[in-house]
Amino acid sequence: MKRLLALLLCVLAMASFTSCSNSTESPADAAVTYTPAVLDGQTYRSTFLGLTATLPSHFTAHTTEQLEELNGFSLDTATDSFKDGAVKAQIIYDLYAANNNGDSIDIQLENCEVSALDVSTAAEYAVLVSDEYAKTLESIGYQNVTVTVTEHDFAGQAYPAIRASAAIGQFTLHQKVVFKKVGPYVARITVGSFTESTVDNLLACFSAL
Numbered sequence: 713m714k715r716l717l718a719l720l721l722c723v724l725a726m727a728s729f730t731s732c733s734n735s736t737e738s739p740a741d742a743a744v745t746y747t748p749a750v751l752d753g754q755t756y757r758s759t760f761l762g763l764t765a766t767l768p769s770h771f772t773a774h775t776t777e778q779l780e781e782l783n784g785f786s787l788d789t790a791t792d793s794f795k796d797g798a799v800k801a802q803i804i805y806d807l808y809a810a811n812n813n814g815d816s817i818d819i820q821l822e823n824c825e826v827s828a829l830d831v832s833t834a835a836e837y838a839v840l841v842s843d844e845y846a847k848t849l850e851s852i853g854y855q856n857v858t859v860t861v862t863e864h865d866f867a868g869q870a871y872p873a874i875r876a877s878a879a880i881g882q883f884t885l886h887q888k889v890v891f892k893k894v895g896p897y898v899a900r901i902t903v904g905s906f907t908e909s910t911v912d913n914l915l916a917c918f919s920a921l
Contacts, residue, residue, distance in 0.1 A: 744895025746798045746821065748787040749806050751776075756807055757921070758819075761892060761899050763867055765918040767817065773809035782808075802826045806899070815910055817917075818902040825896040834891040837898045838872040841889070845876060854878035854885075866890045866901070867920045877908075886911050 749758035754767040767773060780787055782805040785797020798804070803820055810816040824831055831837045838861055846859040856879040864873040876887045887904040888911045903914040 744897065746804060746823075746897060747789060748779075749819075751807070756809075758806065759921065761806075761819075761894060762921045763892075763901075763918055764921050765817075767809050767917065768811070768914075770811045771809045771815075771817070772811070773807065774805075779805050779808070800826065804897075813906070815905040815907075815914065816903065817914055818900075818904075820900045820902070821894075821897045822900070823897055831898070833872075834893040834898055835872040837893070838874055838889075838891045841891075841900075842874050845874065849876070849878050854880050856884075864888065864890050864915065866915055867918045869920070888912070888915065890915065 747760045749756055749760070751757075751773055754769060754771070754773075756763075756765045756767060756773075758764070774782070776787055783797065783801060785801065786793040788794055801823060803822055805818075805820055807817065807819040809818075822829075822837075824837070829837070829840070831840060842859050842861050846857045849857045849859075857876070858878075859874055859876045862873050862875055863870045866873070871890045871892055873888055873890045876889075878885050878887075883906055885904060885906060886908045887902060890901040892899045892901065901915070901918070903911050905911050905914070
């Protein structure tokens with residue numbers, strides 16, 4: 713089951729939206745520089761996103777080294793490797809945590825400037841993702857796919873979100889993705905579970921800094 717959920721969580725990273733030719737970068741966007749989150753025990757803290765969360769005790773999070781492997785560059789902000797990698801990266805992995813039941817929490821950031829996406833708000837990005845999301849799920853073998861654009865009260869504020877479910881074999885995977893825009897970056901806070909009620913419970917772990 714963990715492998716099935718991992719496939720579902722990869723869908724947003726797999727979907728590429730580089731066909732849009734114009735970026736809506738503003739001077740404020742250009743001034744924003746990504747800084748990695750800090751994980752102290754089970755506590756996630758991102759000053760960049762303005763979010764913190766206490767992960768459930770039975771969750772194991774990727775180490776800095778594992779995230780660096782996914783990103784392809786160092787997360788040490790003092791190094792030239794970080795500066796170069798963060799500027800060029802289209803997708804940045806900021807958190808991945810999971811348990812033995814197949815529940816997971818995943819935070820990725822897409823640099824819309826690098827992707828050349830013509831989106832100026834997180835809500836526009838959510839619609840763009842939803843259009844491709846269902847197609848990608850179906851293309852990798854999922855059935856009875858539903859993807860709904862919605863809002864979610866997350867960390868004390870309403871954010872654009874999508875709720876998705878997809879069946880494969882006897883399992884139904886449930887997922888919700890909350891979108892938050894910071895400068896040219898859109899954060900995708902994704903939780904997934906084989907138990908629908910767990911999804912909202914995991915999102916409730918987050919609060920604003």
